[in-house]
Amino acid sequence: MEPYVTTTIDVRYYTHADAADIRQTLLDVHADAYADRADDSFVQRFPWFVDHWSSNPGFACVIGYDGSEPIGYAYGAAAMPEREWWRDHLDPAPEQSRTFHLSELMIRPKWRKAGHSERLHRSLLDARDDHLAVLLVDVTHPKVQELYESWGYRKVGERQPFPDSPLYAVMLRTLPNP
Numbered sequence: 082m083e084p085y086v087t088t089t090i091d092v093r094y095y096t097h098a099d100a101a102d103i104r105q106t107l108l109d110v111h112a113d114a115y116a117d118r119a120d121d122s123f124v125q126r127f128p129w130f131v132d133h134w135s136s137n138p139g140f141a142c143v144i145g146y147d148g149s150e151p152i153g154y155a156y157g158a159a160a161m162p163e164r165e166w167w168r169d170h171l172d173p174a175p176e177q178s179r180t181f182h183l184s185e186l187m188i189r190p191k192w193r194k195a196g197h198s199e200r201l202h203r204s205l206l207d208a209r210d211d212h213l214a215v216l217l218v219d220v221t222h223p224k225v226q227e228l229y230e231s232w233g234y235r236k237v238g239e240r241q242p243f244p245d246s247p248l249y250a251v252m253l254r255t256l257p258n259p
């Protein structure tokens with residue numbers, strides 16, 4: 082697919098208080114972004130994950146819009162201390178360890194290869210004051226892992242949170258916060 086080039090993506094911020102308002106947008110964008118894996122039973126459980134994450138009072142989300150059209154989003158939540166995804170893989174633990182769990186990052190196919198994922202990711206984290214960001218990426222998707230490495234993440238371990246989920250690389254980066 083040819084890249085869709087536009088410079089007019091608006092980034093809007095949402096919290097737990099917006100969960101009901103943005104729920105259908107999150108589901109619709111996901112259906113498009115994961116259309117090639119629509120038969121996957123883990124992918125089909127996505128509505129449960131949206132509700133689980135957005136019901137967290139520490140939920141933070143950015144959605145990118147091309148006019149009125151949502152093109153993709155990034156969301157996550159503050160990690161509970163001692164329950165961070167990196168915790169089993171780093172010894173000693175970092176001294177400054179306030180962590181953001183980045184749960185989802187997706188761009189609809191029409192808007193890929195134009196840098197929007199980097200912008201949404203940066204917009205979400207710039208608005209926070211965490212020391213660390215951690216995300217999970219399917220180990221069978223090395224190109225996505227490379228993309229995250231180009232943003233400063235490094236793999237610190239592997240994790241399979243559910244029996245039917247993929248095996249994920251746990252990727253961590255420090256954030257430029259005091």
Ligand SMILES: CC(C)(COP(=O)(O)OP(=O)(O)OC[C@H]1O[C@@H](n2cnc3c(N)ncnc32)[C@H](O)[C@@H]1OP(=O)(O)O)[C@@H](O)C(=O)NCCC(=O)NCCS
Binds near residue numbers: 193196225
């Ligand atoms: C990951 C994503 C946000 C990156 O968007 P982007 O910055 O526009 O970059 P691209 O789409 O060009 O992806 C970067 C590379 O990863 C590859 N890639 C992206 N999603 C992939 C997937 N689900 N499986 C395997 N490879 C994937 C792309 O083919 C590309 O490789 P290439 O340059 O050799 O073609 C977007 O591809 C996406 O939404 N993918 C589907 C959802 C997903 O996998 N999210 C990440 C979960 S950790």
